[in-house]
Amino acid sequence: MKILVIEARYYESISEDLLQGALAKLQAADAEIVKVNVPGALEIPHVISYAEKAGAGYDGYVALGCVIRGETTHYDYVCAESARALMDLAVDHQLAIGNGIITVENETQAIARSKPDQKDKGGFAASAVIRMIQLRDELNKS
Numbered sequence: 048m049k050i051l052v053i054e055a056r057y058y059e060s061i062s063e064d065l066l067q068g069a070l071a072k073l074q075a076a077d078a079e080i081v082k083v084n085v086p087g088a089l090e091i092p093h094v095i096s097y098a099e100k101a102g103a104g105y106d107g108y109v110a111l112g113c114v115i116r117g118e119t120t121h122y123d124y125v126c127a128e129s130a131r132a133l134m135d136l137a138v139d140h141q142l143a144i145g146n147g148i149i150t151v152e153n154e155t156q157a158i159a160r161s162k163p164d165q166k167d168k169g170g171f172a173a174s175a176v177i178r179m180i181q182l183r184d185e186l187n188k189s
């Protein structure tokens with residue numbers, strides 16, 4: 048299976064941990080992996096839309112990012128809109144998308160969720176997209 052990993056490397060070290068967790072799972076599944084990065088979480092859904100429009104032939108997508116609450120309401124919009132857009136793409140277009148965009152209150156929470164040897168949210172998102180590809184294929188054959 049061919050997987051596009053889309054990273055919003057807004058926080059460099061957090062992003063790297065999310066990526067390593069995701070790559071471990073994808074490599075274990077012998078996936079063909081393509082990686083791209085975007086400025087922030089809000090731009091991740093755009094790439095999926097572009098790839099699908101272009102007929103790029105990805106079996107699934109892993110979205111990786113970290114959104115940490117600041118002083119204003121921008122956090123709420125970045126979290127809600129990126130999640131909503133990914134969900135709409137997945138459901139409306141039958142796409143396999145693993146959402147590894149962590150939305151947290153502070154850096155401590157982000158570290159705990161990004162590290163592969165802790166909560167490994169990047170790895171979980173990769174495992175999710177692998178399973179959804181399998182499930183979609185099974186349903187298409189039934």
Ligand SMILES: Nc1c(NC[C@H](O)[C@H](O)[C@H](O)CO)[nH]c(=O)[nH]c1=O
Pocket residue numbers: 055057086087088089090112113114115116125
């Ligand atoms: N504050 C965070 C952002 N903000 C940037 C937006 O995602 C977007 O790139 C900008 O509004 C331009 O369209 N992005 C993150 O990934 N994480 C944050 O904590």
Ligand SMILES: CC(=O)[C@@H](O)COP(=O)(O)O
Pocket residue numbers: 114115116117118119120121122123125
């Ligand atoms: C989650 C964000 O967009 C955040 O970086 C914005 O910070 P602030 O609300 O302090 O401008």
